[in-house]
Amino acid sequence: MRKPLIAANWKMNKTTGEALSFAGSFGQMFYERFEGDDTPVDVLICPPFLGVPALCAVFAGKPVNVGAQNMYWKEKGAFTGEISPSMLKDAGCSFVIVGHSERRHVFGETDEDVSEKVRAALDHGLKPVICVGETLEDREQGKTHEVTSNMIKAAFSKVKAEEIPSVVVAYEPVWAIGTGKEAKPGDAADVIGNIRKTVDGLFGEATSDNLRVLYGGSVKSGNIRSFMLEEQIDGALVGGASLDPNEFFKLVEIAHKTKR
Ligand code: 13P
Numbered sequence: 001m002r003k004p005l006i007a008a009n010w011k012m013n014k015t016t017g018e019a020l021s022f023a024g025s026f027g028q029m030f031y032e033r034f035e036g037d038d039t040p041v042d043v044l045i046c047p048p049f050l051g052v053p054a055l056c057a058v059f060a061g062k063p064v065n066v067g068a069q070n071m072y073w074k075e076k077g078a079f080t081g082e083i084s085p086s087m088l089k090d091a092g093c094s095f096v097i098v099g100h101s102e103r104r105h106v107f108g109e110t111d112e113d114v115s116e117k118v119r120a121a122l123d124h125g126l127k128p129v130i131c132v133g134e135t136l137e138d139r140e141q142g143k144t145h146e147v148t149s150n151m152i153k154a155a156f157s158k159v160k161a162e163e164i165p166s167v168v169v170a171y172e173p174v175w176a177i178g179t180g181k182e183a184k185p186g187d188a189a190d191v192i193g194n195i196r197k198t199v200d201g202l203f204g205e206a207t208s209d210n211l212r213v214l215y216g217g218s219v220k221s222g223n224i225r226s227f228m229l230e231e232q233i234d235g236a237l238v239g240g241a242s243l244d245p246n247e248f249f250k251l252v253e254i255a256h257k258t259k260r
Pocket residue numbers: 009100172176177178179180216217218219237238239240241
């Protein structure tokens with residue numbers, strides 16, 4: 001069975017001080033609740049780069065993963081403003097978000113960039129969280145499956161079959177991000193089912209049984225249960241609702257109760 005994963009993408013929010021204050025409150029609730037349990041839900045927090053070292057320090061040896069929201073794929077060199085996979089690894093990251101729609105649409109990241117980043121992440125022992133999703137226009141034109149499948153094919157073009165368990169996909173329809181308009185859980189499960197089919201087509205039947213696929217887009221404590229009830233959905237990648245420690249803890253608790 002795939003272990004649920006609840007991931008926070010803080011985007012460009014929280015100073016290091018604010019990140020530490022979140023970590024204190026969330027950590028207390030999380031350790032108290034799951035003390036002695038073999039943490040049945042994986043938790044991941046992705047702060048801005050500057051918050052990474054501080055969060056890695058507070059969560060060192062604890063069952064809370066810290067990840068980055070982006071990176072460049074080269075090892076080092078003249079790439080002003082960029083961060084390398086080995087720098088993230090050295091700081092204590094275990095995951096990195098790749099190809100988020102804001103990276104694609106605001107910063108012009110291409111499918112080719114995403115595939116390079118996925119390869120580099122795996123080469124450095126970082127688990128990539130690959131984001132894919134259609135725009136409203138794609139959806140209205142009936143292109144959701146085609147668009148998401150093409151993004152998956154590109155993102156997985158440099159991945160080996162045996163690496164699939166170290167990869168996470170987040171299906172985030174662009175029109176559902178930050179809008180308060182979440183996808184219908186059944187629709188999200190349908191797209192994720194097609195994503196699994198695409199992965200099986202690339203790597204062989206049932207490969208995607210070992211691939212965790214999350215839903216993202218306006219997830220909150222009031223709707224996460226309906227997503228977690230879908231067999232295809234292994235967790236959530238959460239923006240706005242992950243900024244508050246109480247709300248984020250609720251998401252983890254509901255995911256745990258729904259999936260066990
Ligand atoms: P919201 O949860 O704020 O809609 O953001 C989703 C997202 O983009 C997570 O990566």
